[in-house]
Amino acid sequence: MINILEQRKKQIYKKGEKHFDMKCETTSLAGSVSQRACVFCGSRVVLYPIADALHLVHGPIGCAVYTWDIRGALSSGPELHRNSFSTDLNEIDVIYGGEKKLLSTLIELIERYQPKAAFVYATCIAGLIGDDVSSICKKVAGLTRIPVIPVQSEGFKGTKKDGYAAACHALFSLIGTSGNEQKVPFSINILGDFNLAGETWIIKEYYARIGINVVATMTGDGRIDDIRGANRAELNVVQCSGSMTTLAKLMQEKFQIPFIKVSYFGIEDMSEALYSVVRHFDNREIMEKTTKLVSSEIERIMPTIADYRRKLSGKNAAVYVGGAFKAFSLIKSLRHLGMNVVVAGSQTGNNDDYTLLKDLSDEGTIIVDDTNPLELSKFIQEKKVDILIGGVKERPIAYKLGLGFCDHNHERKIALAGYEGMLNFAKEVYSTIMSPVWQFRVSREGTEDI
Amino acid sequence: MLLRHTTKEVKEREALVVNPAKTCQPIGAMYAALGIHKCLPHSHGSQGCCSYHRSTLTRHYKEPVMAATSSFTEGSAVFGGQSNLVEAINNIFTVYKPDIIAVHTTCLSETIGDDVPQIVEKARIDGKIPEGKYVINASTPSYVGSHVTGFANMVKGMVNCLAENTGTKLDQINIIPGWTEPSDMREIKCLAHKMGVKIVMFPDTSDVLDAPQTGRHVFYPKGGVSIEQLKSTGNSVATIALGPVASAPAAEVLNAKCKVPCEILDLPIGIRATDRFIEKLAGIAGKIVPDAITEERGRLIDIITDMQQYFYGKKVALFGDPDQLISLAEFLKDLDMKPVHIVTGTPGKKFETSIKEILKEGVPEVNVRAAGDMYLLHQWIKNEPVDLLIGNTYGKYIARDEDIPFIRFGFPILDRIGHSYFPSVGYKGGMHLVEKILGAILDRKDRDSAEESFELVL
Numbered sequence: 002m003i004n005i006l007e008q009r010k011k012q013i014y015k016k017g018e019k020h021f022d023m024k025c026e027t028t029s030l031a032g033s034v035s036q037r038a039c040v041f042c043g044s045r046v047v048l049y050p051i052a053d054a055l056h057l058v059h060g061p062i063g064c065a066v067y068t069w070d071i072r073g074a075l076s077s078g079p080e081l082h083r084n085s086f087s088t089d090l091n092e093i094d095v096i097y098g099g100e101k102k103l104l105s106t107l108i109e110l111i112e113r114y115q116p117k118a119a120f121v122y123a124t125c126i127a128g129l130i131g132d133d134v135s136s137i138c139k140k141v142a143g144l145t146r147i148p149v150i151p152v153q154s155e156g157f158k159g160t161k162k163d164g165y166a167a168a169c170h171a172l173f174s175l176i177g178t179s180g181n182e183q184k185v186p187f188s189i190n191i192l193g194d195f196n197l198a199g200e201t202w203i204i205k206e207y208y209a210r211i212g213i214n215v216v217a218t219m220t221g222d223g224r225i226d227d228i229r230g231a232n233r234a235e236l237n238v239v240q241c242s243g244s245m246t247t248l249a250k251l252m253q254e255k256f257q258i259p260f261i262k263v264s265y266f267g268i269e270d271m272s273e274a275l276y277s278v279v280r281h282f283d284n285r286e287i288m289e290k291t292t293k294l295v296s297s298e299i300e301r302i303m304p305t306i307a308d309y310r311r312k313l314s315g316k317n318a319a320v321y322v323g324g325a326f327k328a329f330s331l332i333k334s335l336r337h338l339g340m341n342v343v344v345a346g347s348q349t350g351n352n353d354d355y356t357l358l359k360d361l362s363d364e365g366t367i368i369v370d371d372t373n374p375l376e377l378s379k380f381i382q383e384k385k386v387d388i389l390i391g392g393v394k395e396r397p398i399a400y401k402l403g404l405g406f407c408d409h410n411h412e413r414k415i416a417l418a419g420y421e422g423m424l425n426f427a428k429e430v431y432s433t434i435m436s437p438v439w440q441f442r443v444s445r446e447g448t449e450d451i
Numbered sequence: 452m453l454l455r456h457t458t459k460e461v462k463e464r465e466a467l468v469v470n471p472a473k474t475c476q477p478i479g480a481m482y483a484a485l486g487i488h489k490c491l492p493h494s495h496g497s498q499g500c501c502s503y504h505r506s507t508l509t510r511h512y513k514e515p516v517m518a519a520t521s522s523f524t525e526g527s528a529v530f531g532g533q534s535n536l537v538e539a540i541n542n543i544f545t546v547y548k549p550d551i552i553a554v555h556t557t558c559l560s561e562t563i564g565d566d567v568p569q570i571v572e573k574a575r576i577d578g579k580i581p582e583g584k585y586v587i588n589a590s591t592p593s594y595v596g597s598h599v600t601g602f603a604n605m606v607k608g609m610v611n612c613l614a615e616n617t618g619t620k621l622d623q624i625n626i627i628p629g630w631t632e633p634s635d636m637r638e639i640k641c642l643a644h645k646m647g648v649k650i651v652m653f654p655d656t657s658d659v660l661d662a663p664q665t666g667r668h669v670f671y672p673k674g675g676v677s678i679e680q681l682k683s684t685g686n687s688v689a690t691i692a693l694g695p696v697a698s699a700p701a702a703e704v705l706n707a708k709c710k711v712p713c714e715i716l717d718l719p720i721g722i723r724a725t726d727r728f729i730e731k732l733a734g735i736a737g738k739i740v741p742d743a744i745t746e747e748r749g750r751l752i753d754i755i756t757d758m759q760q761y762f763y764g765k766k767v768a769l770f771g772d773p774d775q776l777i778s779l780a781e782f783l784k785d786l787d788m789k790p791v792h793i794v795t796g797t798p799g800k801k802f803e804t805s806i807k808e809i810l811k812e813g814v815p816e817v818n819v820r821a822a823g824d825m826y827l828l829h830q831w832i833k834n835e836p837v838d839l840l841i842g843n844t845y846g847k848y849i850a851r852d853e854d855i856p857f858i859r860f861g862f863p864i865l866d867r868i869g870h871s872y873f874p875s876v877g878y879k880g881g882m883h884l885v886e887k888i889l890g891a892i893l894d895r896k897d898r899d900s901a902e903e904s905f906e907l908v909l
Contacts, residue, residue: 029522039499061593063475089468102466123561156497157523255711378668397634403666426508442666
C-alpha cells in the first residue's frame with residue numbers, strides 16, 4: 002500500500018462518502034511529486050499564442066527554453082511567438098542587476114522584429130534581484146512607441162493561477178487603446194481558447210455561420226490590434242474559465258461588457274455554448290441559423306459516434322487535467338461514448354469546481370486535487386481504468402500501466418473542440434483503448450509497492 | 452517561413468539570446484540523479500522548475516520521470532528555504548521511500564543563499580533522514596554554465612557525498628559516461644563486459660529511462676548505479692571520464708578526494724574516439740581487446756568503405772553539447788565530410804580551441820562558437836549553405852526554412868521516438884550514425900532528382 006500523507010487526505014474524495022469537504026487551492030506540499038507548474042508558466046501559456054508580439058523572458062535561460070514553442074498554438078499569419086528570446090541572465094547580472102541588459106535587449110529586438118507589442122516576463126530571479134521591469138518597459142515604450150508590457154510572473158509568487166491573473170492584467174492594459182470605441186453589432190470576444198490544433202478556427206467558423214462577429218480571440222491566433230479593440234465587442238465568451246475569468250471581470254467593470262462561461266468540448270457543451278451566445282443577442286435570425294447548424298452538425302456526426310459507442314460501452318476512464326472545467330466536458334463526452342469516468346481530478350480546481358464535479362460524477366468516482374503519480378497509479382489500478390486522459394507527464398505512466406492515453410492538454414495535435422473535435426476525440430479514444438499493442442502486455446498489476 | 456526574420460548579416464550581440472542552444476543546469480542534475488538506483492531527484496526551488504524539467508525529460512525519453520520539489524512560496528523566498536527542504540526530506544522518505552534523495556538547487560535558492568549541506572545536516576540531526584538512507588546535493592545555479600554543467604555538478608556531488616577510500620583497492624574501473632542516452636550507457640557496459648573488465652558506471656540511466664513495458668508502473672525501475680557501488684568508486688583502480696565538460700569535474704574530485712587516478716577522454720563517438728576509449732580501458736585493465744570488438748570495428752570500417760563515395764566534401768552544420776560535438780566533428784572529418792559551422796550554447800572557450808585543433812587540417816575555415824545560439828547558426832548557414840544539419844529537435848526550423856536534410860542527434864529530441872534505444876557511442880553507435888547520415892543524403896538525392904535521372908540503384 003502507498004502512504005497518503007495526512008495533509009493530503011482532504012484533497013481526495015470518493016463519491017458516496019457522506020462528508021464532502023474538498024480542500025483545494027492550496028500550495029503543494031514540499032517534497033511532493035506534484036504535476037503542477039508555477040506563476041511564470043501560467044502567464045506564459047496564456048499570452049504565448051499572441052503571434053505578432055515579442056515575448057521576452059527576463060531571467061536565466063531555462064524559463065525561455067522550456068516554454069519555447071511547446072504549446073502548438075497555431076497562427077494564420079505572423080509567427081514571431083514561436084521564437085525564443087531570453088536575456089540569459091548570468092552570474093554578473095545576478096550580482097549587479099539585469100536592467101541594463103533588459104533595456105538594450107528590448108531595444109535591439111523591437112528594432113529588428115518590429116512587433117506590434119512586447120511582453121516582458123519577470124521570472125524568479127528578476128524579482129529577487131530587484132530589477133524594475135515596469136520602469137524599463139515604460140522607458141522602452143516611450144522610445145519605440147509600441148506597448149511594452151511587464152508581466153509580473155515570478156515563479157514563487159503564488160500558483161499557476163496567479164500567473165493567469167498576471168497575464169489577464171497584461172492583456173487588460175492593452176484593451177481599449179485602439180482609439181475606436183464603436184461597438185460592433187452582434188459581436189463577441191473569444192476568451193480562453195488558444196488555437197491548439199486549430200481549435201479557434203473551428204469555433205470561429207461556427208460563429209461566422211450563425212452571423213456572430215468575432216472581434217478578438219484571446220489568445221488563440223491572437224493579434225495585438227484586435228486585442229486593443231476588444232472593447233468594441235458586446236459580449237465576452239469565456240472558455241477555460243480558470244485562466245480568463247479575471248479578464249472578463251475587469252472588462253465588465255471598465256467597459257460594461259457582460260460575460261458568459263462556456264466550453265467547446267463535447268456535443269452538449271458545444272451546442273450550449275452557441276445557444277447561450279444567441280440567447281444573449283435574442284435575435285430570431287441568428288437563432289434559426291444556430292438551430293440549423295447544431296442539428297446538421299449533430300446529424301452529421303451521430304452515426305459515427307453511435308458506432309464508437311457500441312465498441313466502447315462500459316470502458317472506464319480516468320481524467321486528470323489542469324483546470325477542472327475541462328473535466329466536466331470530458332465526463333459528458335465520455336458518457337456519449339458509453340464510458341464511465343471513475344477517477345476525475347485537476348491541478349487547480351476550486352471548491353465550486355469540485356462540488357460541480359461531485360454532482361456530475363457517478364457513485365464511487367474518486368475525485369482528487371493536485372495528485373501525484375503514485376496516487377494516480379493506485380487509483381487507476383483500483384478502478385480498472387482503460388484510458389487516462391491527461392497531459393505530458395501522465396502519458397508514460399498510462400503506457401507503463403498498459404492502458405490507453407489521450408492528451409487533452411497542450412500537446413494535443415488533433416482538434417478536440419467543436420463537433421468535428423468530438424469525432425476526433427472518439428476516434429482517438431477508440432484507437433488507443435483498442436490498440437493491438439495491449440495484447441502483448443505481460444501482466445497488469447498496477448503500481449509496485451515502494 | 453518561421454525564421455523569416457533571420458538576417459544574413461551577422462552582427463555581434465552582447466546581451467541577448469535568440470533561439471537558445473542550451474538550457475539551464477538543474478535539468479542536467481535531475482537527469483544525472485535518475486541514474487542512481489532508487490533515487491528521487493529533488494529540485495530546491497519553485498514548483499515550475501521541477502515541472503518543466505520533468506516534462507522536458509519525459510518528452511525526450513518517453514518515460515515517467517519522477518522528481519520532487521521544495522515548492523517555494525513568497526515566504527520561502529524571503530525567509531529562506533530551510534523549512535521547505537527539511538519538510539520535503541521528511542515527506543519524501545515517508546511517502547516515496549527512496550534509498551537516496553539527490554537535491555539540486557535552482558537560481559532562486561542559490562540567489563537567496565540557502566546553504567543546502569547545512570540544511571541537510573539539520574534534517575539529519577532532527578531525525579528526518581531514516582537509518583541507512585542518504586541525501587546528497589549539488590549546487591546548480593541556472594545562471595551559470597548550461598544543462599551540461601548541471602549534469603557535471605550532480606555527478607561531482609555523487610563523488611563528494613558518497614565516494615570513500617577505505618584503503619582496500621578493488622579490481623574495478625570507474626567510467627563516467629557523460630550525458631549520453633540510456634542506450635549509450637548500455638553499449639559502454641556491453642563493451643566493458645566483452646573485454647572482461649569490471650566497471651562501475653555512474654550515473655547509469657539504462658533500465659531507468661528505457662524500461663520495458665510490463666503493465667506495471669515501477670516508481671524506481673531496476674536500473675541505476677547503487678549507493679554501494681558509488682561508495683566503492685573511491686577504491687577503484689582508475690576513473691575514465693568520457694567527455695571533458697560533463698564527466699571530468701567528478702573524476703578530478705575523485706582523484707583529489709580518494710586518490711583514484713583519472714583519464715579524461717572524448718566521448719567514444721566515431722572510430723578514433725572509440726579506439727582511444729577501448730585502448731585505454733584495455734590498457735588500464737591489462738586486457739587484450741577481444742576479437743568480437745575488433746571485428747565490430749572492422750564492420751564499421753567496411754560500411755564506411757562502402758559509403759565513402761557519397762560522403763566526400765559534403766558540408767555539415769552541427770549544434771548541441773560540447774562533448775558530443777568534439778567527437779562528432781572528428782568523426783565527420785574521418786568520413787571526409789566538412790563540418791563547417793559548429794555551435795554550442797554551453798559557454799567555455801576551450802571548446803572553440805579543441806574544435807579548431809581537430810579541424811585544422813581539412814576544415815581550417817570552420818565557424819565555431821561556444822555560448823552561441825541557433826540564430827547565429829542560421830545566419831552562418833545563410834552565408835555558407837550546408838548539405839546536412841545535425842542537432843536536436845530545435846534544428847527543424849532551420850532545416851525546413853533552408854530546406855536542408857536534418858538528422859536528429861543530442862538533447863532534447865521532442866518530435867521523434869526511438870532515439871534513446873539506439874547507441875551512438877562505440878563502433879555499433881558509429882554504424883548507426885553513418886546509416887542515418889547516408890540515408891538522409893540519399894533520400895534528398897532521390898527527392899530532388901529529375902525523373903530522367905531518378906535511378907533505382909544509387
